[in-house]
Amino acid sequence: MLKVTLNFFGSQDDAEDAAQEAMLQLWHYCEHIDAERNVEALAVRVAKNCCVSMYRKQQRHTSDVNIDTRPLRQMESDESPQQQLEAKDLQRMLTEVVAQLKPRERQLFEMRQTDGLSTEEIAKQTGIPKASVTVMVSTARKKVFTELKRRMKQ
Amino acid sequence: MTNKDIQQLIDRYLEGETSPAEERQLALALQQREAMPDDWQAVKLMLGELTLGEAEYDTIMSQRDSKPSALLIALRVISSIAAIYLVGLFFYLQTETPTKPMATNYHKVETNQPAPQPAYCTEGTPREILMCYLEHKQAQPDTYKQLKQMNYENQ
Numbered sequence: 617m618l619k620v621t622l623n624f625f626g627s628q629d630d631a632e633d634a635a636q637e638a639m640l641q642l643w644h645y646c647e648h649i650d651a652e653r654n655v656e657a658l659a660v661r662v663a664k665n666c667c668v669s670m671y672r673k674q675q676r677h678t679s680d681v682n683i684d685t686r687p688l689r690q691m692e693s694d695e696s697p698q699q700q701l702e703a704k705d706l707q708r709m710l711t712e713v714v715a716q717l718k719p720r721e722r723q724l725f726e727m728r729q730t731d732g733l734s735t736e737e738i739a740k741q742t743g744i745p746k747a748s749v750t751v752m753v754s755t756a757r758k759k760v761f762t763e764l765k766r767r768m769k770q
Numbered sequence: 771m772t773n774k775d776i777q778q779l780i781d782r783y784l785e786g787e788t789s790p791a792e793e794r795q796l797a798l799a800l801q802q803r804e805a806m807p808d809d810w811q812a813v814k815l816m817l818g819e820l821t822l823g824e825a826e827y828d829t830i831m832s833q834r835d836s837k838p839s840a841l842l843i844a845l846r847v848i849s850s851i852a853a854i855y856l857v858g859l860f861f862y863l864q865t866e867t868p869t870k871p872m873a874t875n876y877h878k879v880e881t882n883q884p885a886p887q888p889a890y891c892t893e894g895t896p897r898e899i900l901m902c903y904l905e906h907k908q909a910q911p912d913t914y915k916q917l918k919q920m921n922y923e924n925q
Contacts, residue, residue: 624831661823665820668823706815710816732820765808
């Protein structure tokens with residue numbers, strides 16, 4: 617994680633801050649972590665996420681911007697408390713919908729969504745043939761997609 | 771990315787056929803849309819914050835790679851100018867003969883003499899050259915004084 621953050625910031629202090637934040641964030645995912653899951657992949661993704669969050673905060677405090685981050689800053693500044701609340705509700709809705717999946721479907725769905733693993737990597741880790749992984753991930757995604765749409769219309 | 775491209779990626783995503791890189795691309799494209807249908811909203815939610823965060827991370831890193839900072843550009847320009855200057859100076863010094871001013875002065879000195887002096891004390895053993903030099907020095911003390919003074923002034 618420190619390697620990822622150091623690569624992003626270049627400064628040891630910022631990198632350590634981001635890595636520490638990433639460790640805290642990773643704690644929230646502990647319930648998703650089990651023996652079959654690739655913790656390293658998840659840790660790297662969380663670290664990258666923390667880098668981006670910290671970078672946005674830094675950009676808001678400095679006027680010397682070399683990189684075009686308008687979409688990021690717009691997204692941060694335009695988010696009202698109501699939108700943040702809606703985002704939280706949507707996230708809760710997703711968690712509920714995913715929890716309704718079959719254990720295997722849920723595992724594969726999360727390996728793609730949370731860990732960011734490819735079909736090949738999932739097949740290698742779980743021992744399930746690649747074609748079956750694709751079918752199961754597709755089934756899980758379609759179920760979640762249909763349920764989310766139904767709930768959004770309500 | 772056009773709406774058609776997004777829809778195609780969403781269809782492939784639901785079929786489980788997209789790669790993680792394509793999913794990051796899709797997350798970024800959906801994030802940049804202000805208004806979108808419920809279908810797209812649902813897919814955006816399914817892709818998750820981590821996918822979006824990773825996509826933004828990659829974008830920032832690629833922008834950094836392709837766009838060097840102003841300081842770096844300035845340093846490159848300064849070092850290029852310095853290198854050109856040094857190369858120019860080197861060639862200028864190569865073309866400029868260091869003995870040229872001395873030769874002119876020699877000429878002036880020689881004009882004061884009744885006859886042009888041939889080259890001397892250039893052949894023989896070191897001892898013979900030294901002896902030859904001392905003989906000439908004794909024979910023409912004024913010339914050596916002038917040479918010494920010119921050398922001092924040049925320094």
